[in-house]
Amino acid sequence: MAISILSAGVSTAGSEPQANTARDFVKLVSEGIDLINKFSDNLSQNARSLAVEIQNYTSYSLEKGGDHFDHGGFTAAFPPQQIEPFQVIAFGVSSNGLATGVNGSIDFVVEGGGLIRFGFDNPFVGTNGRYVRPDPLADSKVAVPSVISVGNDAHVRFSIYDKLGKGARRQEQWRSCHKCQQLFYDGHEFKGVCPAGGGHESTASFKYFAIFNANGSSRLQNDWRSCRKCQTLHYGAIPGACAAGGPHNSEQSFEYGVLFNAHPTPSRQLGWCSCNKCRALFYAPHGGRCAAGGQHDTYASFQYLLDFKV
Numbered sequence: 001m002a003i004s005i006l007s008a009g010v011s012t013a014g015s016e017p018q019a020n021t022a023r024d025f026v027k028l029v030s031e032g033i034d035l036i037n038k039f040s041d042n043l044s045q046n047a048r049s050l051a052v053e054i055q056n057y058t059s060y061s062l063e064k065g066g067d068h069f070d071h072g073g074f075t076a077a078f079p080p081q082q083i084e085p086f087q088v089i090a091f092g093v094s095s096n097g098l099a100t101g102v103n104g105s106i107d108f109v110v111e112g113g114g115l116i117r118f119g120f121d122n123p124f125v126g127t128n129g130r131y132v133r134p135d136p137l138a139d140s141k142v143a144v145p146s147v148i149s150v151g152n153d154a155h156v157r158f159s160i161y162d163k164l165g166k167g168a169r170r171q172e173q174w175r176s177c178h179k180c181q182q183l184f185y186d187g188h189e190f191k192g193v194c195p196a197g198g199g200h201e202s203t204a205s206f207k208y209f210a211i212f213n214a215n216g217s218s219r220l221q222n223d224w225r226s227c228r229k230c231q232t233l234h235y236g237a238i239p240g241a242c243a244a245g246g247p248h249n250s251e252q253s254f255e256y257g258v259l260f261n262a263h264p265t266p267s268r269q270l271g272w273c274s275c276n277k278c279r280a281l282f283y284a285p286h287g288g289r290c291a292a293g294g295q296h297d298t299y300a301s302f303q304y305l306l307d308f309k310v
């Protein structure tokens, strides 16, 4: 039976890479809307306000720099100090006096250098506006399209895309096996080979996302592969024992990237480790079963994180 890792449900063709990326990351978009709904209800009817949303579709983290207001200021939700890879943040800005609007900007520094200024304007009279001013270094790394809505309480969205590399995507057919605790690809009829016997089983698993085609960064480790014999995500740079016998086989696999040294969120789960014996990514709090015998071994592993939905 032929097992095609490439037919795993994500189109790599298409003339609108940014639109396709947004589709692959649709949960990120809905998280942004949830964030905005949380503070939009509290706005005064007489004020001018903006919900500012920044979507980071890159593997870089961004550090908050300065901010500046000609009118108004932050409201209800404040911007965080950091935007992590593949994360969306939102904050509110509003006017703070009679017959004034809100007009300001906020800076974020891209990992490795490069500053982006995000500007926004909801005047008391006139049209809403926004701008993006990357310095030359940031401009060489990222593209930042933006949109803004009309009205006194409006919404501006900035989306950050990586200009370098192939363009990050993600697959949502990954599951944890309750028998071996490994992350495996559940999109095929063939459920791989489980170290605990039989095929992997996704019973009670969250739906995990695996990132691929991303650039490596301080928070994203590349070189992860899916094994066509056991269907497990494993670190491909070092050989590891495969439950189907011999070492893993990563032929035809995408290059996957796994987040590490990042912060957990309600949809980003900490607790994943690479096994020092079999190189599989596994959920450490539950131990599991290793293809090299006994339990998996967390020795020298980073603390990895996976995005999921229920």
Ligand SMILES: [Zn+2]
Pocket (backbone or CB within 6 Å): 177, 178, 179, 180, 181, 182, 193, 194, 195, 196, 199, 200, 201
């Ligand atoms: Zn298993």
Ligand SMILES: [Zn+2]
Pocket (backbone or CB within 6 Å): 227, 228, 229, 230, 231, 232, 241, 242, 243, 244, 247, 248, 249
């Ligand atoms: Zn394998």
Ligand SMILES: [Zn+2]
Pocket (backbone or CB within 6 Å): 275, 276, 277, 278, 279, 280, 289, 290, 291, 292, 295, 296, 297
């Ligand atoms: Zn193991």
